[in-house]
Amino acid sequence: MDWENPPEVVQQAMEYAQQGMDVARGWLLSPAAWSQLALLIVAFLAALYCSRKITPGLKRILTPPEGQEHVIARTRLIALTFLPLILPLMAYMFTGVGEGVTRSVFGSGAVIAFGKRVFMLLAVRILVRDILKDPFLILLGKFILMPVAALYALGLLDFVTTKLEETVVPLGNMSFDLMWLVKAVVIGGAVFWMGRWSNDQSATYIHQQEEMRPATRQLAVKAAEVAIFGVAFLILMNILGISLTSLAVLGGAIGVGIGFGLQQIASNFISGIILLIEGQATVGDYVELDNGEAGTIVKTTARAMILETYDGKWIVVPNSDFITTRVVNYSDQGSANRYEAPFSVSYDTDINLVPEIIETAVAKLDFVLTDPEYPDCELRSFGDSGVEFAVEFWVNGIDDGKNKFTPKVLFAIWNALQAYDIEIPFPQRVVHHKGLPPVV
Template identity: 65%
Template sequence: MNKDTMQHIRDWFVTAADTATGWLTSPAAWSQFILLGLAWIAALQIDRRIKPHIAPLLTPSEASTTILSRSRRFALIFLPLTLPLLAYALTYIGEQATRAAFGSGEVIAFGKRVFLFLAARALVGQILTDPFLRLLGRYVLIPMAALYVLGLLDDVTNHLGETVVELGNIRFSVLALIRGAIAGSLLFWLGAWSNRQSASYIKAQETLRPATRELAMKAVEIAIFGAAFLMLMSIMGIDLTAVALLGGALGVGIGLGLQQIAANFVSSIILLLEGQTTVGDYVELDGGEKGTIVKMTARACILETFDGKWIVVPNEHFITSRVVNYSDQGSANRYEALFSVSYDTDINKVPAIIEEAVGRLDFVLQAPDGPDCELRGFGESAVDFAVEYWVNGIDDGKNRYGSPVLFAIWNALKEAGIEMPYPHRVVELKDKRG
């Protein structure tokens, strides 16, 4: 701390002591203290009378979710501010009357600032619940309110504005850095909050396709944070032409070194616009990756496999390679189960037996087609068949639908007395002694 700052602090303490001494010895100042006390007592009485009436008016039914109900719940949060704000309003009226009558009102003006400080404390201590806002209120709002009460806010602001930090050829005032940090924190917190609210609203619109909802959420997110960035640049006094130059440099960088990132970003926009692949689809790529899409980001899609693993697949792969989407045209999918019977079997009876057995399973659909048993070929030891069936959903691994179907085939063939053969080999032994 330099000598000038120390001298300013000493001068302020001397001035504050002289002011306090003058107030304590002045009858006019005592009358203003009395007015402050009366204003506080009047605010207490009014607050006690109106709160029991205001609270029921602002309390909607728990089941109501309308915009008006949400607005009433939001206004109800600020009830703790009624007492200090009432005291501030009454003090403001008293200040105007005192200045008109006596030409002086410094004590009442001081009391008015104290009531604002109490309102700031009530806001931080009783109203704000978000951890970030409480932190900002505790270490920014309350100190600023305290400086305002003491009449030091302008002096401190001017001192910080005159203190310059140099980084090479760049010069910033400490005030600009603090203002930028506070404004940036608030803007991006507000942007994140707005983005969550808009995303919740868009997700609730069931009439929109999932891909349309994803695209709308991405567009809103880009718009919100883009606006927050531009506002921050304006608050900090940064010329937006510099941002344009930076954007041009960034474009060159993307063209030279960030081609894959740019390709994946553009691919994500194409995927969302086309809507042929979206969250919830079960897909299989040429590279063998398959699973349910659980998240789509600007860079990649995240697939969740049936064993709980997550596979991160760059968006570009969905554009440049073949993708099998089992969910795009509906939730019904066809599977098949292979089996064999003995050559001694009357194979003309097998299709009816198997189709009836598989058709009795509760998860097998009759539309778009019922179970269909087909002869596939004649093997070395058995006649090969396959039964095709439709189910409503994706086979969760190999044993969700396939296992019950194979059990049904086995039991049906056993009941009909049809043998399922296994390979036989004839071994011929020759006696070399002969």
């Protein structure tokens, strides 16, 4: 590099470095600067003393009693996490008072003003490092808030802001400066994070309302989500100064896209709203589709319902399938269902005794209901190998593929028949041979 004629960027950097050295030299040789440094130290020591006196009392006040989980208790816990900011913020406040004193006495306060900005930088660093827990807020703090605080501490924030405002990016018939883009990213991220947090809080509150039907709760959660993010979008547009009429072209493009390529998505979205309003299928219901697939609804989305089978698989079923095809709903949050267990007895059995024996044995099972109907043993047919019976019973829940309740009922039937020495036949055939065997 030619140091006698360096590039413009290097020349500008050297000029800034020279200005910094001149400022530092002026501070070292100025009695006013030393007075400001002394006031800065005093302000810090005063803040340290006050924070140590105040923090224990605030901690006692903000710590809720054990076991409390209401809104006020959660708010106190949130406020408790901000206690580490007391020291740097009090130092910033006391330093601001010292700056006012030095400017009135010496007519300048550059040193103490620099110290004040450094205290603000320390407060931002504590906030990002120790207080923020949400990954998005930590990302926003590291790459936006910390650099802004550093520029503010160095006194370069106004300079950088001016440069960003002067840098205009053309985009067709529109144009925007980089400062507007930075504001859009920061404000947009903050607004939609608040929207997501508000949505989580409202969803938690709605799900706690057990007196509401499950379908009504799901509908209320979806309605709250649409309302919250709709308001967040309008707030963002208003803050950024974007007129909603300028979005008409975008809305038209979206409408054309729905008309051509997004028909199924729009259909599934509308079908999901209909399902939530009617409450025909909701989370917790065991359903069987027209194609034979069956499972418990574990999640509803704007596009589909998620079914979980009893072997752990998840099936994604579009919402429109619940509207346009036949769906069997076996449950409505724990309603009773009827099942049957078939069996057979030997032709040597007095079949008049079988119904009472089996009904009594099945009714003794703790999961079998007597309401809406007592166990009912019915004669079905006279089979090839024995007399065919079936016992119908009601249970509160779903028999997952006849693997949950039916096996226990079959065990009870077996034990009851064995207790009365009633034979359960096995397949048998009688062979008749016509004619005499040949003489050997």
